[in-house]
Amino acid sequence: MELYFFRHGIAADRADYAEDGDRPLTTKGETRTKLVAQRLQQLGLHFEGILTSPLLRARQTAEILAAAELGPHPQVFQGLAPRGSLGAFLAWLERWEAAPDAKLVLVGHQPDLGEWAEAIAFGQTGHHLNLKKAGIIGLRSGAARIQAHTDNELFLLTSPKWLLP
Incomplete structure (x- = not known):
């Protein structure tokens, strides 16, 4: 299974919106x-599932x-909203019916996505994976399901500038 973390694109300034969740x-x-x-499509990437934070951006x-x-x-x-629950996501993932080689992308926010990727890949967080806007992290597991604190491989961490022409 492959799990991708995709940070939302550049959003409108916080000062212009009363609610953070309304920023486009x-x-x-x-x-x-x-x-x-x-570019990801040109590279042949296809996800069996796309999960997103409820925030507009x-x-x-x-x-x-x-x-x-x-x-x-x-x-x-809902667990992908800022300060969401990795535990809730992992519980959802256990119930997700997908092939062992499935690819799933989570669209959300920093620092949560970086911290979740660290926890799943390394078993702990240290606030070291800084995901740029429209950047992507990829984790791979030889098992049918990715689980935290197991043998997962961080195989992709890139900002958009490395994907753009």
């Missing part, structure tokens, strides 16, 4: 995210991934 992607954020999604990012034919319509997962 900027034009630059939308454009850059579309370019990254197109993450949902918009997930929709861009789906529109690029990288996977199915995104499913909102």
Whole structure:
């Protein structure tokens, strides 16, 4: 199984919105995210599932991934909201019916995505994986399911600039 962590694209300034969850992607954020999604599609990546934070900027990012034919319509997962629960996600993952070689992408926020990736890959967090906006982390497990604190491989950590022409 492969698990990808995709940070939302560049969003509008916090000062312009009363609620953080209402901040949309900027034009630059939308454009850059579309370019990254197109590049991932060109590389042959396809997800069996797309889970997204309920916040607008993450949902918009997930929709861009789906529109690029990288996977199915995104499913909102409350646990991907800022300060979400890795435990809740791992419980969801146990129930997810997918093939052992399935690919799943989580669209969310920093520092949560970096911390979750650290916990799953290394068994602890140290705030070392800094995921840039529209950046991606990939973890791989030889097992049918990724579990925290097991033999998982960090095989991808890149910012969008390395994926763009």
